[in-house]
Amino acid sequence: MDTRPLSPRTDAGRLGLDTFRSSPDRALAAFDFDGTLAPIVDDPRSSAPYPGIVPALSALAARVGTVTVITGRPAETAVQLGGLDEVPGIVVLGHYGAERWVGGRLTAADPPPGVDLVRGELPALLDSVGAPEGTWIEDKGRSLAVHTRRAADPDAALDLVRPHLERLAERAGLVTEPGRMVVELRPQGVDKGAALTALVHERAAGAVLYAGDDLGDLPAFDAVAALREEGVPGVTVCSASDEVTEVADRADLVVPGPAGLAELLRGLPATLRSPTP
Ligand SMILES: O=P(O)(O)OC[C@H]1O[C@H](O[C@H]2O[C@H](CO)[C@@H](O)[C@H](O)[C@H]2O)[C@H](O)[C@@H](O)[C@@H]1O
Numbered sequence: 001m002d003t004r005p006l007s008p009r010t011d012a013g014r015l016g017l018d019t020f021r022s023s024p025d026r027a028l029a030a031f032d033f034d035g036t037l038a039p040i041v042d043d044p045r046s047s048a049p050y051p052g053i054v055p056a057l058s059a060l061a062a063r064v065g066t067v068t069v070i071t072g073r074p075a076e077t078a079v080q081l082g083g084l085d086e087v088p089g090i091v092v093l094g095h096y097g098a099e100r101w102v103g104g105r106l107t108a109a110d111p112p113p114g115v116d117l118v119r120g121e122l123p124a125l126l127d128s129v130g131a132p133e134g135t136w137i138e139d140k141g142r143s144l145a146v147h148t149r150r151a152a153d154p155d156a157a158l159d160l161v162r163p164h165l166e167r168l169a170e171r172a173g174l175v176t177e178p179g180r181m182v183v184e185l186r187p188q189g190v191d192k193g194a195a196l197t198a199l200v201h202e203r204a205a206g207a208v209l210y211a212g213d214d215l216g217d218l219p220a221f222d223a224v225a226a227l228r229e230e231g232v233p234g235v236t237v238c239s240a241s242d243e244v245t246e247v248a249d250r251a252d253l254v255v256p257g258p259a260g261l262a263e264l265l266r267g268l269p270a271t272l273r274s275p276t277p
Contacts, residue, residue, distance in 0.1 A: 006267060010252045016252065020233075024064045024272040024273065027065055031212075032192075033081075035180060037049050037053050037069065054087060062269075066203045069093070074141055076094070076106060114174045115143065115172070132157050148181050154181045161183065162176075165183050174186055197223045211237035236251045239261050
């Protein structure tokens with residue numbers, strides 16, 4: 001694994017980063033939250049950004065056209081846990097793009113009815129299939145996530161509940177989103193790739209950087225590849241972990257987790273071209 005900072009291993013990634021640096025005022029920098037800006041912890045309610053990340057995002061926001069966080073969390077949860085309201089102009093796209101938070105204002109569509117069905121049936125379902133102690137439901141309003149990180153054997157617990165969750169999601173007209181010791185049951189029709197593409201187009205961004213750590217970030221990596229075809233150079237960054245290796249395999253640049261991303265962010269502003277007087 002190449003973990004040298006700021007050295008993309010692909011030509012397309014190098015072009016993406018070079019273009020990002022040479023025209024920062026037209027660039028868009030997008031970040032996943034959990035596992036990328038915030039280290040993974042046992043209890044999702046106690047997530048917090050890696051030290052120095054928020055000031056680094058603020059410094060970046062002063063130099064680049066758009067800074068955004070695209071997360072599976074509700075947008076307001078990410079803002080609150082991350083202290084993201086300190087970052088000037090930041091756009092937080094929650095629930096894989098179904099919600100948008102900017103400057104304290106949240107816009108979102110109503111959740112589909114299937115979410116209520118899942119909310120009503122999930123606890124009894126987990127009991128009936130013998131989900132082990134430590135299995136936990138996170139109710140995120142417009143989706144629900146079943147976490148197993150706190151079970152004695154998280155992988156075995158996930159394997160046990162996954163097929164039942166897939167059947168329930170199908171019955172409710174929802175989809176399952178697999179992640180790090182979690183399966184989420186969420187509405188169809190949104191993903192981080194569509195969210196990223198829409199924001200790049202809206203801002204007429206001339207270059208894009210996307211950083212993520214989990215399977216839910218791969219549609220955003222696909223979006224970066226499609227944007228390149230459209231003529232928008234881009235670079236993908238993996239915040240690497242031992243839990244998920246597919247993202248590192250696909251990334252142009254691999255950094256060792258949120259600590260590595262913080263280092264990358266701290267160094268990035270100094271490499272950006274200054275505006276010509
Ligand atoms: O899109 P993201 O910002 O990466 O959010 C994805 C999921 O992140 C959270 O779960 C993950 O982080 C937890 C806290 O570190 C960890 O305990 C859990 O095992 C991880 O899967 C969040 O709780 C989910 O709702 C998000 O969908």
